[in-house]
Amino acid sequence: MADSGAPDLVRCPVCLQELPTGRINSHLDCCLQRGDPTALQGSKRLRLSGQEEVKESGATTAFPLFSKPKTGVVDSACPSPPTRGRGAEKDDSQGLATGATTLPDKLDGKPLADKMRPCSLEDYVGQSKVLGEKTLLRTLLHAHEIPSIILWGPPGCGKTTLAHIIAKNSKKNGARFVTLSATSATTNDVREVIKQAQNELRLVKRKTILFVDEIHRFNKLQQDTFLPHVECGTVTLIGATTENPSFEVNSALLSRCRVIVLEKLSVEAMESILMRAIKSLGIRVLKQDVHSDSEDASSSHSEPAVYIEEKAISTLAHLCDGDARAGLNGLQLAVQARLATGKAPAGTKGSSSNEIFIREEHVKEGLQRSHILYDRAGEEHYNCISALHKSMRGSDENASLYWLGRMLEGGENPLYVARRLVRFASEDIGLADPLALNQAVAAYQGCHFIGMPECEVLLAQCVTYMARAPKSIEVYQAYSKVKECLKNHKGPLPSVPLHLRNAPTKLMKSLGYGKGYKYNPMYQEPVEQNYLPEELKGIKFF
Numbered sequence: 350m351a352d353s354g355a356p357d358l359v360r361c362p363v364c365l366q367e368l369p370t371g372r373i374n375s376h377l378d379c380c381l382q383r384g385d386p387t388a389l390q391g392s393k394r395l396r397l398s399g400q401e402e403v404k405e406s407g408a409t410t411a412f413p414l415f416s417k418p419k420t421g422v423v424d425s426a427c428p429s430p431p432t433r434g435r436g437a438e439k440d441d442s443q444g445l446a447t448g449a450t451t452l453p454d455k456l457d458g459k460p461l462a463d464k465m466r467p468c469s470l471e472d473y474v475g476q477s478k479v480l481g482e483k484t485l486l487r488t489l490l491h492a493h494e495i496p497s498i499i500l501w502g503p504p505g506c507g508k509t510t511l512a513h514i515i516a517k518n519s520k521k522n523g524a525r526f527v528t529l530s531a532t533s534a535t536t537n538d539v540r541e542v543i544k545q546a547q548n549e550l551r552l553v554k555r556k557t558i559l560f561v562d563e564i565h566r567f568n569k570l571q572q573d574t575f576l577p578h579v580e581c582g583t584v585t586l587i588g589a590t591t592e593n594p595s596f597e598v599n600s601a602l603l604s605r606c607r608v609i610v611l612e613k614l615s616v617e618a619m620e621s622i623l624m625r626a627i628k629s630l631g632i633r634v635l636k637q638d639v640h641s642d643s644e645d646a647s648s649s650h651s652e653p654a655v656y657i658e659e660k661a662i663s664t665l666a667h668l669c670d671g672d673a674r675a676g677l678n679g680l681q682l683a684v685q686a687r688l689a690t691g692k693a694p695a696g697t698k699g700s701s702s703n704e705i706f707i708r709e710e711h712v713k714e715g716l717q718r719s720h721i722l723y724d725r726a727g728e729e730h731y732n733c734i735s736a737l738h739k740s741m742r743g744s745d746e747n748a749s750l751y752w753l754g755r756m757l758e759g760g761e762n763p764l765y766v767a768r769r770l771v772r773f774a775s776e777d778i779g780l781a782d783p784l785a786l787n788q789a790v791a792a793y794q795g796c797h798f799i800g801m802p803e804c805e806v807l808l809a810q811c812v813t814y815m816a817r818a819p820k821s822i823e824v825y826q827a828y829s830k831v832k833e834c835l836k837n838h839k840g841p842l843p844s845v846p847l848h849l850r851n852a853p854t855k856l857m858k859s860l861g862y863g864k865g866y867k868y869n870p871m872y873q874e875p876v877e878q879n880y881l882p883e884e885l886k887g888i889k890f891f
């Protein structure tokens with residue numbers, strides 16, 4: 350190739366100056382570091398969804414083709430940027446901006462769950478199956494080699510948080526992080542992000558990690574738009590979904606991504622997440638009873654000292670059903686409510702106007718405002734199903750429907766309720782209306798097919814049917830007597846009468862099996878025949 354001496358020129362998309370190709374990268378860095386918004390006049394600020402924008406640290410000028418390469422990642426992954434001077438700029442290891450000094454200030458603004466979102470794997474609790482030492486994901490994270498992944502797990506288990514941590518990690522490697530919410534982004538938004546990623550890769554050799562929250566909400570066309578770009582590595586896709594990706598994510602896309610299954614957070618994990626928040630809010634934990642610690646609990650400061658019972662933390666950890674967002678927000682509500690109204694109850698030993706106690710009942714109230722109080726693993730689960738069973742037995746359709754609602758709205762597994770209905774159809778309705786069993790089995794299968802929330806009406810129909818149906822425990826009682834009879838039998842159980850035994854071989858025939866058996870259809874008249882062992886002849890179970 351002839352060298353004319355004139356280098357290839359490219360135009361800087363920021364200041365429009367023409368430069369040799371070899372200098373464009375360093376020039377762009379300078380141009381973007383300057384961050385002169387006037388240089389970007391005419392460039393469109395890319396809006397992806399409602400308030401969401403393409404988020405890159407420092408890319409406040411939001412130029413659609415490039416972004417400012419700088420350390421740090423998605424701002425939402427870390428505590429809010431401080432507004433009160435430099436001191437607050439460093440990461441607060443406890444997750445809250447150090448600028449806020451009083452408890453009400455710390456609770457102000459963004460929800461506590463957002464403020465407490467961990468920025469590093471060290472603060473990310475639980476999920477050891479996928480993130481423990483020597484797991485594939487951790488190894489890849491350490492190596493800054495992130496494949497396209499789908500994070501699948503229940504609400505509040507840490508999908509978004511993990512995506513942000515991955516992003517932060519990758520940022521060290523120079524990658525940029527872009528988020529899209531599938532609930533509001535359009536196909537054009539997706540295309541624009543892809544275009545931007547292509548430019549980044551081509552011109553500044555920077556990779557793009559695209560986080561798509563609730564990816565199952567994207568339609569097929571939108572999911573297809575990613576496909577070639579995930580395939581050729583223009584973008585590394587991190588999708589988050591609460592739904593089974595086998596059904597909700599297009600199979601071609603799925604086959605190009607690793608599926609990481611996150612689990613509900615355990616009670617222990619929840620306790621440590623709550624403890625981290627409690628510590629960062631400056632709330633003190635009362636080990637046992639408020640009274641025993643009352644001396645310690647007094648405060649001489651103008652700000653009231655806030656205490657939380659250990660039991661309240663444990664209750665919160667149990668009730669939030671592995672959902673850290675629900676747990677943290679429940680804590681926030683309880684604290685805020687107590688700050689507004691609560692002081693130590695009058696007459697409590699050691700109480701003073703300068704102390705606020707958060708007890709178990711306050712935490713429950715806090716949760717009830719956002720959640721129906723329902724402990725799927727605990728006593729409430731058994732209490733409610735028992736109340737439902739008894740209401741149907743008592744033919745009270747209103748109460749039956751109420752208890753059903755309490756369970757379903759509280760997050761109960763619909764199949765658990767459906768199984769109970771199958772049992773009820775036989776135990777309490779029995780032969781008074783044998784069709785009840787069909788209803789119950791059909792409801793079970795329907796729930797299995799369509800899941801919540803659609804299956805709620807199936808269960809409501811079945812529960813109402815059961816409540817209204819005539820009742821009979823005849824069979825149930827008779828069978829109970831059979832069990833009793835067997836249990837109370839003394840000595841070896843009587844053998845099956847020979848005439849009732851089948852005789853498939855000659856030997857058996859020769860031993861008298863089946864001998865004298867009267868085959869009923871061959872008789873016009875009622876057949877006299879004994880069907881019980883001699884010892885039990887004439888026994889009545891009905």
Ligand SMILES: Nc1ncnc2c1ncn2[C@@H]1O[C@H](COP(=O)(O)OP(=O)(O)OP(=O)(O)O)[C@@H](O)[C@H]1O
Nearest residue numbers: 462465466473474504505506507508509510673674
């Ligand atoms: N594993 C975890 N360790 C520490 N904190 C967590 C963890 N998981 C969740 N949290 C806390 O709960 C909040 C909500 O979590 P996150 O947004 O990651 O949940 P999600 O699984 O994406 O939920 P959704 O499906 O509802 O969007 C976070 O801001 C964080 O404070």
